[in-house]
Amino acid sequence: MLNEWSLFGFLLPPLLVPLLLAGVLHFLSRRLWSRIGLYRWFWHPSLVDMAFFALWLWVVMALWPAPV
Numbered sequence: 824m825l826n827e828w829s830l831f832g833f834l835l836p837p838l839l840v841p842l843l844l845a846g847v848l849h850f851l852s853r854r855l856w857s858r859i860g861l862y863r864w865f866w867h868p869s870l871v872d873m874a875f876f877a878l879w880l881w882v883v884m885a886l887w888p889a890p891v
Contacts (some may be wrong), residue, residue, distance in 0.1 A: 841880065841883045841884055841887055842880065845879040845880040845882075845883045846876075848879045848882075849872075849875060849876045849879045852875065852879070853872065853875075
């Protein structure tokens with residue numbers, strides 16, 4: 824069973840940190856992709872954004888250390 828983390832008395836889920844890290848990586852990659860014009864090749868850029876966020880989350884979770 825996963826334990827919650829306590830931060831100043833607030834209980835946080837253990838998936839919060841990988842989600843925030845994936846969100847930051849996704850934000851930076853979206854800025855890069857819009858700057859180079861990648862989104863003009865896709866019909867629904869929001870679906871592409873969701874897929875890339877899922878990929879970033881998978882990468883972060885694959886590199887995240889396993890609990891002991």
